[in-house]
Amino acid sequence: MFPQGRCAARPDQGVRPVLTLPAPISGLLPARRRPARALLALGLGLSLALAPMEAAFARGAPESFADLAAEISPAVVNITTSAVVAAPTGGGPIVPEGSPFQDFFEDFMGPDGQGGGGEPQRQQALGSGFVISADGYIVTNNHVIEGADEIEIEFFDKTRLKAKLVGKDPKTDIALLKVEGDQDLPFVSFGDSDGMRVGDWVMAMGNPLGQGFSVSAGIISARGRELSGSYDDFLQTDAAINKGNSGGPLFNMEGQVVGVNTAILSPTGGSIGIGFSMASNVVAKVVNQLKEFGETRRGWLGVRIQDVTPDVAEAMGLTVASGALITDVPEGPAREAGLLAGDVITTFNGKPVSDTRDLTRTVADSPIGEAVPVVVQREGAEMTIDVTLGRRETAEGESTPQEQPGEAPAAPEQAELLGLSLKALDAEIAEELGLPQGSEGLAVVKVDPVSEAAEKGLARGDIIVEAGQRPVTSLKDLTDRIDEAREGGRKSLLLLVRRDGDPRFVALSIE
Known part of the structure; x- marks a missing residue:
C-alpha cells in the first residue's frame, strides 16, 4: 500500500x-518472595511514608x-x-x-x-x-x-x-x-x-x-x-x-x-x-x-482500514484520535450492513476500538454468522449498525471481481493545489496508469518535494477519489471542498487517495 x-x-x-x-x-x-523490609528512623524526629512504598512494591x-x-x-x-x-x-x-x-x-x-x-x-x-x-x-x-x-x-x-x-x-x-x-x-x-x-x-x-x-x-x-x-x-x-x-x-x-x-x-x-x-x-x-x-475460524468484517492520526481526526472534526477509519468497503458483510468509507469504528461488539490492530483482533475473535453491534462516527454523529460477520478463511479464498469499464470522463484539466499537480482522469491517463476505463478522480502528476503532501507519502500516479468525504471528479470539486472546509473552520482537508487499488486517507493543511 x-x-x-x-x-x-x-x-x-x-x-x-x-x-x-x-x-x-x-x-x-x-x-518465592523475599520479605519486605522497612527502614525505621528512631529518635531522629524522622518519619517514613509507608503507603507510597507499598504502591511501588515489587517481587524480588x-x-x-x-x-x-x-x-x-x-x-x-x-x-x-x-x-x-x-x-x-x-x-x-x-x-x-x-x-x-x-x-x-x-x-x-x-x-x-x-x-x-x-x-x-x-x-x-x-x-x-x-x-x-x-x-x-x-x-x-x-x-x-x-x-x-x-x-x-x-x-x-x-x-x-x-x-x-x-x-x-x-x-x-x-x-x-x-x-x-x-x-x-x-x-x-x-x-x-x-x-x-x-x-x-x-x-x-x-x-x-x-x-x-x-x-x-x-x-x-x-x-x-x-x-x-x-x-x-x-x-x-x-x-x-x-x-x-x-x-x-x-x-x-x-x-x-x-x-x-x-x-x-x-x-x-x-x-x-x-x-x-x-x-x-x-x-x-x-x-x-x-x-x-x-x-x-476467524470473523470477517470486510473493510479496509487505517489508524486515525491527529491530523485526520482534526480534518474530520473528531475530538479524539482513536478508532479505525474505513477506507474502502468491498463486497462483503460490512457493505451489506451499510458501513461506508469514511466511517470511524469506535466500538465493536461492545469492546472499545483504539486502532486498526485492535479492531482486526477483535473481529477475528467474534462469532461467525451472528449479528454484532458496530458503533461508528459518521459526519459528526454516532450510530450503531448491526453486522453479521462472515468467515475470513472463506473470504480470502474468493477471487476479487474485476471492475466493469464505464464511460470515460470529460476532457482533462490540470492545476496546482495543496502541493500537488493534479489532472482530472480521462481514458488516456487511466490507460497510462493501468486503471480500468471509467475510473474517476484526480490523478497526481507531480508532487512538490518540499510540500506537506510529499512528507505524507503522496506520489505521482496516486488518485484522489474523495475530498471532505465526498467524491471528486473534477478540480472544481476539490476547490469547492477546500472552500467548504475553510468556511467550517477546518485547518486541514481529508483526502481519500488510491494507489494500485489500495485506499488511504490523508489530511493536508489548507491554511
Missing part, C-alpha cells in the same frame, strides 16, 4: 535479522529456578521432523577432465557430483513443544513442522512417540500435534499473558541447537510487539533463545505458559537477548479452534 525473521526451528533456516522461538511451560509452584528475584524447572520439565518435548527434499543441483566439486581425482569423486559423489545421483533426499529438522493435555495434545510452531511427512516427539524421560498433525495456523505460526500413548502424560496449562508486566521474571525451555532439554531465564522486556502478522501479539524477553527453541514454552513463575517462543532478533543468528514469544492469550484461542475444527 503506501509507505509504511524468522524461524529458528531448523538449523538451516535463518533470516538476518534472525527470528527464533522460546517457549513457556506451566507448573503450580508459587513464586527468585533464589533459584530449580524447583520450578523440575516441576514442569516433563511436559516440555523435543520435536524431530523429516521430509523428502529434492536433491540440490550444482555446487559439487569441480574436477578437471582427466584429473587423477576424477574417478575418486565419481565413485564417492556419483557421476553428477551430488553424492546421491541427483535423487531426492530425506532431511531432518529440530524444534521444541509442550504438552497441554494428559491425552497427548502438543503445541509447537507451524514452521517447526511445515512440510514434514514424519514427526517424532521425544519426552523428558527419553520416550519417543510418533505424532500426527491436528491443525496449523500460519498467521500466528502455531501448530497442534497429537500423540497416542499407554498412559496419561504430564502437561502444563496456559496462563494470562495480558497479566504479564514489563520486568516480570520468565523462564524459557526447549531444545536449542539440538542440544536437548535446556532452561534459560530472564524478564519480560516489552509487550505487544508486532513482527509481520495481522494477529501478532508478542512478548519480548531477554531469556536466551536460539535455533531449536522454536515452539517451546515461556513460563511465568507460577509455571504457566504465557508464550510460545517463536523468533529472535539477531545479526548473528544466535541469542543477543531480543526474543519474541507469541502471547498465550492468542495461542489458546487458536489451539481451541484447531482442536475442535482442525482449522481456524
Whole structure:
C-alpha cells in the first residue's frame, strides 16, 4: 500500500535479522518472595511514608529456578521432523577432465557430483513443544513442522512417540500435534499473558541447537510487539533463545505458559537477548479452534482500514484520535450492513476500538454468522449498525471481481493545489496508469518535494477519489471542498487517495 525473521526451528533456516522461538511451560509452584523490609528512623524526629512504598512494591528475584524447572520439565518435548527434499543441483566439486581425482569423486559423489545421483533426499529438522493435555495434545510452531511427512516427539524421560498433525495456523505460526500413548502424560496449562508486566521474571525451555532439554531465564522486556502478522501479539524477553527453541514454552513463575517462543532478533543468528514469544492469550484461542475444527475460524468484517492520526481526526472534526477509519468497503458483510468509507469504528461488539490492530483482533475473535453491534462516527454523529460477520478463511479464498469499464470522463484539466499537480482522469491517463476505463478522480502528476503532501507519502500516479468525504471528479470539486472546509473552520482537508487499488486517507493543511 503506501509507505509504511524468522524461524529458528531448523538449523538451516535463518533470516538476518534472525527470528527464533522460546517457549513457556506451566507448573503450580508459587513464586518465592523475599520479605519486605522497612527502614525505621528512631529518635531522629524522622518519619517514613509507608503507603507510597507499598504502591511501588515489587517481587524480588527468585533464589533459584530449580524447583520450578523440575516441576514442569516433563511436559516440555523435543520435536524431530523429516521430509523428502529434492536433491540440490550444482555446487559439487569441480574436477578437471582427466584429473587423477576424477574417478575418486565419481565413485564417492556419483557421476553428477551430488553424492546421491541427483535423487531426492530425506532431511531432518529440530524444534521444541509442550504438552497441554494428559491425552497427548502438543503445541509447537507451524514452521517447526511445515512440510514434514514424519514427526517424532521425544519426552523428558527419553520416550519417543510418533505424532500426527491436528491443525496449523500460519498467521500466528502455531501448530497442534497429537500423540497416542499407554498412559496419561504430564502437561502444563496456559496462563494470562495480558497479566504479564514489563520486568516480570520468565523462564524459557526447549531444545536449542539440538542440544536437548535446556532452561534459560530472564524478564519480560516489552509487550505487544508486532513482527509481520495481522494477529501478532508478542512478548519480548531477554531469556536466551536460539535455533531449536522454536515452539517451546515461556513460563511465568507460577509455571504457566504465557508464550510460545517463536523468533529472535539477531545479526548473528544466535541469542543477543531480543526474543519474541507469541502471547498465550492468542495461542489458546487458536489451539481451541484447531482442536475442535482442525482449522481456524476467524470473523470477517470486510473493510479496509487505517489508524486515525491527529491530523485526520482534526480534518474530520473528531475530538479524539482513536478508532479505525474505513477506507474502502468491498463486497462483503460490512457493505451489506451499510458501513461506508469514511466511517470511524469506535466500538465493536461492545469492546472499545483504539486502532486498526485492535479492531482486526477483535473481529477475528467474534462469532461467525451472528449479528454484532458496530458503533461508528459518521459526519459528526454516532450510530450503531448491526453486522453479521462472515468467515475470513472463506473470504480470502474468493477471487476479487474485476471492475466493469464505464464511460470515460470529460476532457482533462490540470492545476496546482495543496502541493500537488493534479489532472482530472480521462481514458488516456487511466490507460497510462493501468486503471480500468471509467475510473474517476484526480490523478497526481507531480508532487512538490518540499510540500506537506510529499512528507505524507503522496506520489505521482496516486488518485484522489474523495475530498471532505465526498467524491471528486473534477478540480472544481476539490476547490469547492477546500472552500467548504475553510468556511467550517477546518485547518486541514481529508483526502481519500488510491494507489494500485489500495485506499488511504490523508489530511493536508489548507491554511
